[in-house]
Every structure is written in structure tokens, then in C-alpha cells.
Amino acid sequence: MSTKREEEKRNQAQNALEKNGAIVKISIRNITDLRLVMHRNQRPIYFISASPFNLLGIDDWVGSFKIISYFESFEGRHPNVFVPSKIPGFEPKSIEDINNHLLQHPEAIDYITRRGGRPAALFLMFDEKTEALCQELGMEVWHSTAKLRQRCDNKIETVRIGNKVGVRSVPNTLGPARTYQELLSSAIKAGLGADLVVQTAFGDSGRTTFFIASEDDYNLHAEKIAAESELKIMKRIKCRSATIEACATSSGTFVSPLMTEIIGKPELTPYKGGWAGNEIFAGAFSEEIRVRARDMTTRLGDQLFREGYRGCFNVDLLVDLENNEVYLGELNPRISGASSLPNQAAFAYADAPLMLFHIMEFLRMDHQIDVKELNDRWSCKEFVDSWSQVIIKWTEDSNEIVTRPPATGIYRMAPDGKMFFDRYDYRRKGIESDEEAFFQRFTGPGDSLKKGRDLGALMLRGRMMDDEFKLNERTHKWIEFLKSCYASKPTPETQCDKA
Known part of the structure; x- marks a missing residue:
């Protein structure tokens, strides 16, 4: 157990560096200061x-950074990932369930306790129970409160937040739709027409986004739609989806380059309108659209900060193909599925990943970094390299158990088109050429194989879509190959049903 004096030294080192034998308090004024402080973090x-997917590689930048994961992606070979043993009978229904389970797992508690210090926790998703469990463990949650995050994550509230700062959503109206007639009446009054997109306040991966052009369409989802007291009812537009990662701090809002979104591809996800991945490349959008997207994101970030929110957030945008208007789609006040791509992009390696600014804010260190200078630099094409990522879901109707999954690491495509596992690695930067891919496994031996299950993340140099924004041939081959690497057997229940 650490002594009181050792604890004081750690606390002092957190906000200071040693120079010529004297302790000097650090004020972060530039990227050099930030990188040094993060590297020496204790x-x-x-x-x-x-x-670990969402913050993969951040441990290379931040001292004393560890990941506690539910899924074993790396077979115990990642130096900074700890995976406690599975407890029989636990069947999570959400990421919050998983996090709360990990915070109560005896092995995870022992791991945190043995490392000592004043622990801080980062999450993809969390709730008020998570906050209470962290308090019991003496861990500080380095996010805005679950209550505030939930309010900002509400798609109805997102419209209102955007309206405050002149960031427009797709033409819409807010209200209930307990019948198709009520939905149509509200839409006509708002001038939206009869071809509509309806969203509930909460939900992800397209499972609570409904495309309705007739009463039959409505009836397919009537139970979910009618149960909501308020919905976002939008005019359906022909659009391209885009996404952007940012970080709201007391220095201002840091904004990463604009990315394309890979949405609703049936090879990747069974959910129509469901997010499946992203591309980051210099020519993804015109300069006019990129400028507007950055401005919208900055205004949203500054408004979030005024409302008490701090740290990383994600904005989904919709570019109307008929008039080039850019609309606010969704606001994700958290680390997101897209976070891993910009955190490992060229601009991040040249300066710092966005996650470092998030940690800087919650370390409560004095910082006055020139946000405009960084944002202007990151908007230059020279700071944007070309990478893509997708999350591969199991898309077949099945109920089986995985017996042999593909390993995490670098895979290679030979000149004859044959694909094979080449070598173990736990970082995307291990990719050496366009013929290689990094696959991080999520679903492992003994896990269920059901429709909608996340198998893993695939990362490639270059694009995964063509100029028509359809998955290209190379991507199809990688998806088919990696799915074929999963061997499984029927569950006992399935075998009984067949008998």
C-alpha cells in the first residue's frame, strides 16, 4: 500500500515537471507541452x-493508461489491456451493462486496487449506476455527468441545441405520432410532404430510425413509434452522411477533419440506416462543405460547453445532394464508434489525438492552446491521410456458438487474391501496404453468433467505398473472407429444436 508521502508526490507530479532539481508548475500553451505532460502522466x-477499439493506440501517448475490456481481442498479448475472466450467466443487454459488470468484477477491482493512485475512468457509454460504482471504488469519472450526457444525446434535444446557435437540422417537426394519420397530419402542416424519416429520442445503429412513405410502412413499426410521446419527424432527403469528431474545452472546441459515413450496408449490418464505419480522406467533400461542417461543429461545441458539457463529442451531418445544404443529423456527446479513426490519422500523429485534449480538460490543468491555429492546420489536405474502418456484424439468421474465430492482427491479400493471416499486431499502424488489413476481433471462442452481433473491426489504407459510395470490390473480398474465418456449432437449444 502506498504511503501518504508517495501519494503526495504522485499528485504533485501530475501537475508539475522537474526542471534543474526544482518543481515547476506546468501551463499547457502548445502541443509540445501537451505531449510532454501526457507522456509523463503518472x-x-x-x-x-x-x-479497446474506440481508444486503440491512446496508451502509446498517455502514461499509466490501461484498458479494462470485456471481450478478449488480443489473447492476453496486449501489454495495456486487462480482461477479467467471464462469469457464467451474465448476458449483457447494453454497453452500460458491460461497464457496470466490469466495475463489480472481483478481478477488475483487484487490478485497479493493486495499481493504486487516484484512478480515473473513461467510458464509451455509462449511466448513473456506473457513476455510483466508480464512487465506491474511489474512481473519478472523466466525463460530463450521465444526466447531462443523456439530455444532450436526446435527438429531440439535439434539434433544440442546434437551433440555439443557428445549426439547422433537416426540415422537421417534433411531436407524437400515435397513428399514421396523426404522423401525416403533422408532416403536412410542417410542409414536409409524405415521404418521411422518423426517429425516436434515443437509439443507435439505425434501430430506431424509420423510413415511412405509406401507412404500411408505419404499421411495420407502429408499436415503437406510437409508444413515444415526442418524435423527430423529418422530410426525407437524398443525402450523403458525414461525421466529425470534436472536443469541447475551456480553450475552445477542437475539430478534426470531416469523414464520410458507411451507413446501412447489408454486407455489414442488418439494420437499415445503421452505422457501419467511416472513411477519412482529403477529397471526401468540397472545401465549401468542409468549412461549413467545421463552423457548425465549433458552434455546437461552444454551446455544449456553455451548457456544462466538456470533452469529446461526435456530430453526424447530412449533405443534401440536391442543393448542397449541410444539416445537423445527430449529436453524440461521448466517445463514439468513429473515434478510433481520427485518433490514429496523420493530423493526430503530427500534433495530438483529440483524446489528449479530453484528458487535458479533466486533469484540470491550466491550458490556453490556440484552437484556431490547430483547427486551421487540421483542415489542410496535407494533414489528412486516407484510411477506412468498418464494423463487421453477423448478418445471417442463426443461433450458434463460435468454436474458432479469426485472430486479431495483420492480414494480407496476395497478388492472386488469396487472403491469409500474416502476423500478430495490436495496432493499426502495423499495416505496411494497401495489400494489408488490420482486424481487431470482438467475438471470440464460446461467444454467441446471432444476427446483429459485432464480429470485429476492419481497418484499411485508402477507401472502402467507390465514387458512388458503394462498397468497393476490395472491401467485399475482405468482409467475405473474415466472415468465412468464423467456425461455429449450433447451440444446445438449436440442436434440441432440430431434434
Whole structure:
């Protein structure tokens, strides 16, 4: 157990560096200061989640950064990932369930306690129970409160937040739709027409986004739609989806380059309108659209900060193909599925990943970094390299158990088109050419194989879509190959049903 004096030294080191034998308080004024402070960090910081995917590689930048994961992606070979043993009977229904389970797992508690210090926790998703469990463990949650995050995550509230700062959503109206007639009446009054998109206040992966052009469409989802007291009812537009990661701090809002979104591809997800991945490349959008997107994101970030929110957030945007208007789609006040891509992009390696600014804010260190200078630099094409990522879901109707999954690491495509596992690695930057891919496994031996299950994340150099924004041939081959690497057997229940 650490002594009181050792604890004081750690606390002092957290906000100071040693220079010529004297302790000098650090004020972060530039990227050099930030990188040095993060490298010398001694305070235990944990990312607790189902998988390390979202913050993969941040441990290279931040001292004493560890990941506590539910899924074993790396077979015990990642130096900074701890995976406690599975407890029989636990069947999570959400990421919050997983995080709360990990915070109560005896092995995870022992791991945190043994490392000592004043632990801090980062999450992809969390709730008020998570906050209470962290308090019991003496862990500080380095996010805005679950209550505030939930309010900002509400799609109805997102419209209102955007309206405050002149960031427009797709033409819409807010209200109930207990019948198709009520939905149509509200839409016509708002001038939206009869071809509509309806969203509930909460939900992800397209499971609570409904495309309704007739009463039959409405009836398919009537139970879910009618149960909501308030819905976001939008005019359906022909659009391209885009996304952007940012970080709201007391220095201002840091904004990463604009990315494309890979949405609703049936090869990747069974959910129509469901997020499946992203691309980051210099020519993804015109300069006019990129400028507007950055401005919208900055205004949203500044407004979030005024409302008490701090740290990383994600904004989904919709670009109307008929008039080039850019609309606010969704606001995700948290680390997101897209976070891993910009955190490992060229601009991040040249300066710093966005996650470092998030940690800087919650370390409560004095910082006055020139936000405009960084944002202007990151908007230059020279700071944007070309990478893509997708999350591969199991899309077949089945109920089986995985017996042999593909390993995490670098895979290669030979000149004859044959694909194979080449070598173990736990970082995307291990990719050496366009013929290689990094696959991080989520679903492992003994896990269920059901429709909608996340198998893993695939990362490639270059694009995964063509100029028509359809998955290209190379991507199809990688998806088919990696799915074929999963061997499984029927569950006992399935075998009984067949008998």
C-alpha cells in the first residue's frame, strides 16, 4: 500500500515537471507541452468498455493508461489491456451493462486496487449506476455527468441545441405520432410532404430510425413509434452522411477533419440506416462543405460547453445532394464508434489525438492552446491521410456458438487474391501496404453468433467505398473472407429444436 508521502508526490507530479532539481508548475500553451505532460502522466487512467477499439493506440501517448475490456481481442498479448475472466450467466443487454459488470468484477477491482493512485475512468457509454460504482471504488469519472450526457444525446434535444446557435437540422417537426394519420397530419402542416424519416429520442445503429412513405410502412413499426410521446419527424432527403469528431474545452472546441459515413450496408449490418464505419480522406467533400461542417461543429461545441458539457463529442451531418445544404443529423456527446479513426490519422500523429485534449480538460490543468491555429492546420489536405474502418456484424439468421474465430492482427491479400493471416499486431499502424488489413476481433471462442452481433473491426489504407459510395470490390473480398474465418456449432437449444 502506498504511503501518504508517495501519494503526495504522485499528485504533485501530475501537475508539475522537474526542471534543474526544482518543481515547476506546468501551463499547457502548445502541443509540445501537451505531449510532454501526457507522456509523463503518472495518474492511473482506465478506459473501461466492451472492447479497446474506440481508444486503440491512446496508451502509446498517455502514461499509466490501461484498458479494462470485456471481450478478449488480443489473447492476453496486449501489454495495456486487462480482461477479467467471464462469469457464467451474465448476458449483457447494453454497453452500460458491460461497464457496470466490469466495475463489480472481483478481478477488475483487484487490478485497479493493486495499481493504486487516484484512478480515473473513461467510458464509451455509462449511466448513473456506473457513476455510483466508480464512487465506491474511489474512481473519478472523466466525463460530463450521465444526466447531462443523456439530455444532450436526446435527438429531440439535439434539434433544440442546434437551433440555439443557428445549426439547422433537416426540415422537421417534433411531436407524437400515435397513428399514421396523426404522423401525416403533422408532416403536412410542417410542409414536409409524405415521404418521411422518423426517429425516436434515443437509439443507435439505425434501430430506431424509420423510413415511412405509406401507412404500411408505419404499421411495420407502429408499436415503437406510437409508444413515444415526442418524435423527430423529418422530410426525407437524398443525402450523403458525414461525421466529425470534436472536443469541447475551456480553450475552445477542437475539430478534426470531416469523414464520410458507411451507413446501412447489408454486407455489414442488418439494420437499415445503421452505422457501419467511416472513411477519412482529403477529397471526401468540397472545401465549401468542409468549412461549413467545421463552423457548425465549433458552434455546437461552444454551446455544449456553455451548457456544462466538456470533452469529446461526435456530430453526424447530412449533405443534401440536391442543393448542397449541410444539416445537423445527430449529436453524440461521448466517445463514439468513429473515434478510433481520427485518433490514429496523420493530423493526430503530427500534433495530438483529440483524446489528449479530453484528458487535458479533466486533469484540470491550466491550458490556453490556440484552437484556431490547430483547427486551421487540421483542415489542410496535407494533414489528412486516407484510411477506412468498418464494423463487421453477423448478418445471417442463426443461433450458434463460435468454436474458432479469426485472430486479431495483420492480414494480407496476395497478388492472386488469396487472403491469409500474416502476423500478430495490436495496432493499426502495423499495416505496411494497401495489400494489408488490420482486424481487431470482438467475438471470440464460446461467444454467441446471432444476427446483429459485432464480429470485429476492419481497418484499411485508402477507401472502402467507390465514387458512388458503394462498397468497393476490395472491401467485399475482405468482409467475405473474415466472415468465412468464423467456425461455429449450433447451440444446445438449436440442436434440441432440430431434434
